[in-house]
Amino acid sequence: MDGAGSSPRVAFFGLLGSGNLGNHGSLDAMLAFVRARHPDAEISCVCAGPEELERQYGIPSVAITWYQAHGPGRSRLDSVARKAFGKVADVVRMPRLLRRYDVVIVPGMGVFETTLELRPWGWPYALFLMSLSARLTGAKSAFVNVGANVARERSLRWLFTGAARLASYRSYRDDYSRDAMRQMGLDTSRDEVYPDLAFALPEPTPVSSGRPQRTVGLGVMAYHGTNADRARADEIYAAYTAKIVEFARWLVDAGYRIRLVTGDPSDQSVVEAVFDDLRRTRPDLVEERLIGEQAESLGELMEQLAGVDVVVASRYHNVLSALKLSKPTISISYGTKSDIVMEQMRLAEFRQPIQSLDVARLIEQFRALEARAATVVPAMRAKNAEYAESLERQYDVLSAALFGAGTGSHVAVDIEQGE
Template structure:
């Protein structure tokens, strides 16, 4: 069924945790907007998201808050804030269908929309995405989950919301087989669902900088890591341990003559950046100014431009790792989820990873030296894989065009990566 309606352009809403500063989510949005504007410039595009004011300012497209509470904000006290949150859950039962009835198609572009790899409240985003899918069905709009990420939700309430949200979608594809298998394990029939690469692999590579610092540069991607939903009781302990180890790694990297370019993926990560900078200013005051670089990025494109000047990358956030791989940069993943490991395996870099919860700084330094020694050969393999990923995403764009826009382009099936 096509989203196009005779006599007017198709009206499309892009739905997700957008406008909140997460660069990875915005990278998925950038890729989807690139496809829509290239192949369907007639489409009328809006966003239903978590940060509408920020998104409108950055992208210049209309945006609406996905929930009543996000639209109207907290009260003046803790009690009134809780009351407004409760009221908002009921208000959204009416508000969401009224909001979505103006659209023909709601697209959820990539992102880990069905994941519990970080702390997650079932009445937050899981409830919002479920209510969106239910409301779309009520008003007759179509929903497309495009190259999304998922994992098996251990909490029964979240599992219920994820499974039934996905069941109501018109189209589903996943960024890896693990995500598709997770939905199957949660009770969804995924036999007709396809697997394609992460949408951000469709983003163009930035040009290499005209002049590069002659010193070896490490792109170091950090994150404010507190564990997953099941780690709530130890979240502060997990964070403190991670910061201590990543600070020690930065100190050793500087001592070995490397230059560090710090990168992040979310505003919350700035706390870790500050911890590294403060430590080096205290312990290596004569080196910090020439060997530590930090330039905030406002988009995944800007982050990729920064990483283009790095020789090697060590990162934790999924889209920090993905961006480095998109640039064919030899990379080590300090992985906080299986999705990181899948990225690395796809690029034939499985040996250059370790879990964030068991981070071993000595081993990380050994991996860094081994990575540098083999960089040339690894880059050639990564460039070849990137070309494959771009082609597979073009196939998915053809599928979307044929299914939702009646474009009649050649249709290809997904890849079972």
């Protein structure tokens, strides 16, 4: 900190303000921690969508990159030139920006993952530049309960491990993520694993729909595959969407109500596909059986899911929110992270890979899960209580590592001088 008794200046850094509910859920959890444990802290945000974040949270915010701050050019060539200039300008801009802060926190999120399309000189470059700038300006940087997988591209591995190596604190949301960083060459011997930050969010009050039909939360996403699938992206999206539409039609025919939930603005295209199909094929049922309200936060999404009986979801944080609420859940998984959390909740048999989704099997899994709901829910509640206790213990560690606060018997994880 700048001086004795001065208020710590804290910046949250990440792909925030872009509408991704999972990212915002992680921010919500860390905001609650800082405000509760360090109420004198001055909070800001360095993010992808500063205007939207300020609107939602009232927190002073600035863009991560020069290009985000200044916008595209009037032509494609102008935009390309601006992007190229921005990469160079950010080398100067980022240190100037981060010298305003004492602590920079990357709250959760899959920041070291390549499960979706990703280019090295976008987010990975910005992440590395943040860690380097924080080190140069004397700020403590922290990756808190983040996700990772082994990146195939050498450039991505170098940027990811470089960013992590320069940090003052690192923790991961599962053993798989920590092991992935180790396999990419990072010394993780002093890094810890804690549950995803979403498990620290408050649970909404259960609600009743007041209707006799059972309600299914159907979480959808605009899935186009990974970096390796770019040539087939449209084909992958069309195949996934068609299967979701087919399953939704089956649910309606079987007498269920459907609450469609999303996690990113891009997912709305799949919601519209489901509505369009049912308006055409089941026009007399669509208004009564289909709900498609958008949520602005992970907390709002959890409020929506509080009123459903079973959840079938694709996006990781849709699955996570359902598990947090102890809802019987099926995961249509696009990454190992979803498989891990389903295994931890003892629901491993109720999942499918997204690229080989089989609707007939999904229906079988759905029926089996409903039949076993009375036994799976108590186990989920016990695991949720365990997660909450673990996250509380981590808050003591974070306070010591980032703010110098006492923690009793807990040991701070500070690797700033260790590598």
